[in-house]
Amino acid sequence: MNKFPPVDEQMRILMRGVDFGDEQTYQSMEKELRERLHASEDSGRPLRVYCGYDPSSPDLHLGHTISMRKLRQFQDLGHDVTFLIGTFTGMVGDPSDKESARRQQTLSDALGKATSYAEQAFRVLDRDKTKIRYNHEWLSELSFADVIGLASHFTVQQFLTRENFAKRFEKNDPIWLHEFFYALMQGYDAVAQETDVQIGGTDQLFNLMAGRKLMEAHGMRPQVVLTFPILEGTDGVLRMSKSIGNAIGIDEPPGVIYTKVLNLPDPVMRNYAELVTRWEQPEIDALFADVAAGTLELRELKHRLAWEIVSIFQDDAAANQAADDARRMYEGQAPSDAPRFVLAETMNILDLLLAGGVVQSKGEARRLVEQSGVRLDGNLVESKELMLEPNGDERVIQAGKRKFLRVVPA
Numbered sequence: 001m002n003k004f005p006p007v008d009e010q011m012r013i014l015m016r017g018v019d020f021g022d023e024q025t026y027q028s029m030e031k032e033l034r035e036r037l038h039a040s041e042d043s044g045r046p047l048r049v050y051c052g053y054d055p056s057s058p059d060l061h062l063g064h065t066i067s068m069r070k071l072r073q074f075q076d077l078g079h080d081v082t083f084l085i086g087t088f089t090g091m092v093g094d095p096s097d098k099e100s101a102r103r104q105q106t107l108s109d110a111l112g113k114a115t116s117y118a119e120q121a122f123r124v125l126d127r128d129k130t131k132i133r134y135n136h137e138w139l140s141e142l143s144f145a146d147v148i149g150l151a152s153h154f155t156v157q158q159f160l161t162r163e164n165f166a167k168r169f170e171k172n173d174p175i176w177l178h179e180f181f182y183a184l185m186q187g188y189d190a191v192a193q194e195t196d197v198q199i200g201g202t203d204q205l206f207n208l209m210a211g212r213k214l215m216e217a218h219g220m221r222p223q224v225v226l227t228f229p230i231l232e233g234t235d236g237v238l239r240m241s242k243s244i245g246n247a248i249g250i251d252e253p254p255g256v257i258y259t260k261v262l263n264l265p266d267p268v269m270r271n272y273a274e275l276v277t278r279w280e281q282p283e284i285d286a287l288f289a290d291v292a293a294g295t296l297e298l299r300e301l302k303h304r305l306a307w308e309i310v311s312i313f314q315d316d317a318a319a320n321q322a323a324d325d326a327r328r329m330y331e332g333q334a335p336s337d338a339p340r341f342v343l344a345e346t347m348n349i350l351d352l353l354l355a356g357g358v359v360q361s362k363g364e365a366r367r368l369v370e371q372s373g374v375r376l377d378g379n380l381v382e383s384k385e386l387m388l389e390p391n392g393d394e395r396v397i398q399a400g401k402r403k404f405l406r407v408v409p410a
Contacts, residue, residue, distance in 0.1 A: 003044065004078045007037045013073050017066075017275065018226050019202055032224045036196055046079040051199035052135065052189060054086035055113035056105075060120045061247040062309070063231040063240035066275050067199045068124040070228065074197070075129045082131040082193065083121045085114045088139035089185045092178055107136060120251055123313050138192040139185055150184045153217050154210070159183070162206055187211040195223045202227045203239075231275055236265030250313045255335055257313070258322035259402060261306035266298060269305065277308045335404060338396075344410040349374070349386040349397075356405040358397065374399050 004010065011034055020026050040047050051067045053060070060068075071081045090110040111134075118132045142150075159165055159180050168175050183206060190198055190211030200208050205227050212222035230239045233246025240247050248260045264272065273284045287304075290296035303323065310319040325335030341356040353365040353374070366384055368374050374381040375398040376388075388395065390409035397405040 004037075004041055004046075007034060007041060010037050010077050013077065014070070014226070016281075017070075017228050019229050020205065020227055021202060025205075029224055029226065033197070033226070036224055040079070047074070047196040048080050048082070048194065049074045049197040049199065050082035050084050050133075050189075050193060050195055052084040052086045052089065052186065053117060054090035055110050055117055056090060057242035058113045058116045059242065059249040059251050060117060060123075061240055061242060061249050062272075062276055063201075063233075063247070065124055065250060065313075066228050066231060067201065068121065070199050070226065072124055072126065075126050080131070081125065081129065082133055083118070083125060084189060084193075085117050085132065085134050086186075087111055087114055087134040088136040089182060089189075090114075092182045092185070107140075110136075116251070123250055133193075135185070135189050135192075139188065142188070147181070147184070150188060150214065151180075153213055154180075154184070156180075183207045183210040184214075187214040190223050191215055191218050191220065194220065197224045197226065200225065200227050201230050203230060229271070229275060232268045232271060234260055234264060236268045248309075253337065254310045254314045254318040254322040255325045255337055257310050258306040258319070258326055259329075261309055262302050262326060264302065269298070269301065272309075273305060276312075277305065278312065279308070329402070329404070338404040338406050340406045340408055342410050343388060343390045343407050346387050346389045348384075349376075349381060349388065350384055352388055352407070353397070353399060353405075356397070356407070358399045358403050358405050368399055 011030070014033065015030060018026065018029075020029070036047055049071060051071055053064060068083075071083070075081045087107060087110045090113075091105055091107055114134065121130065121132070160169055165175055165179075167173075186204075186207040187210035189195075191214050195211070195215075198208050198211060205225070208223075208225040208227065212225065215222045232238065233240040233244060234248060235244075235246045238244055238246060242249070248257055250257075252260075261272070270284070270288055273279060273287070274281070277284075279287075287296065287301055291298050291301055303326070306326070307319045307323055310322050325337070329335055339357065341352070343352070347355070349369065350362050350365040353359045353368070354362050359365045359368065365374075369381055369384050372380055372382075376386070377396055378398075388407065392409050394409075395407040397407060399405075
């Protein structure tokens with residue numbers, strides 16, 4: 001009995017969301033993937049599929065999960081999946097989306113950040129079916145002669161046609177030689193693993209195609225590449241990135257994830273719905289049609305989206321609690337995870353804000369009060385001289401929109 005679903009069914013699942021920005025490439029890769037799936041069906045051998053993740057920070061964010069969910073689909077269809085951590089490529093840093101060179105890190109730095117990557121990956125991937133590998137295993141073993149051999153398959157002109165390099169060249173900004181090596185290293189990952197399919201973002205297409213070229217040069221059948229749209233960050237403009245500060249980490253507290261989704265700019269809502277949720281396309285289309293028709297408020301859709309995302313990476317109970325906390329915060333009440341401060345004696349509001357960890361300095365506390373940014377039990381704090389006494393009741397301090405402190409008597 002065939003252990004794989006019918007090829008047409010696999011294609012329907014696997015090609016959903018694929019985007020190359022070029023119809024000819026789409027048709028070519030679609031044809032090659034179908035051929036690979038038929039060959040897999042005939043031989044009974046699962047496809048070898050992978051995606052690489054450079055450990056530029058200790059945490060994975062929602063942007064990473066787009067490719068991870070595609071890996072999970074391959075797993076569920078019976079194929080072999082490798083979650084590759086770019087411990088060696090991470091020393092250089094991918095220049096694909098950068099108009100300036102990334103800061104280099106050591107192998108030790110990359111390995112340290114990679115520690116949490118593997119565990120976080122299992123929020124999406126099947127732990128029992130996932131291979132975790134590190135590309136320093138083979139890239140660190142290459143000789144200088146090997147690197148020259150890899151470089152001989154590419155021209156400088158090919159690299160300078162890339163948009164980010166072209167902009168830097170035009171502005172006479174530095175383009176460091178080691179940045180060219182990144183595509184060679186990522187391409188060699190495919191050779192080392194004898195890959196059938198590689199997943200990546202649309203900005204990765206050059207690097208993924210480099211893998212095809214190097215596989216051909218090594219007498220291998222070139223891998224199929226599947227690329228997917230880039231997820232905007234919480235600013236709604238730039239791609240999601242921890243270094244930029246516009247990321248939603250999958251390991252962040254449920255309430256933090258929920259609140260960040262609620263505060264997303266309206267124009268990126270559909271992109272998040274299509275790239276991050278478990279919703280089927282007809283459901284997504286119906287939801288946004290209801291918003292356009294005025295029968296569903298966009299704010300309500302944001303709540304549904306926030307609940308869905310927290311549920312995916314935490315669980316339903318966490319999503320329910322986060323939703324309840326969001327409602328409480330909207331009404332000026334403290335969320336369930338708000339920190340507690342034991343008030344043993346009468347204190348000035350500024351001293352209390354500092355002692356409770358709400359602000360970093362007394363000056364910051366003073367500015368918050370002066371700018372009408374502090375509330376006590378829902379009421380605006382208008383005086384910096386306000387004194388709080390331990391009178392037996394719990395009090396709630398709100399600073400700005402998101403910071404709360406429960407003040408309880410000793």
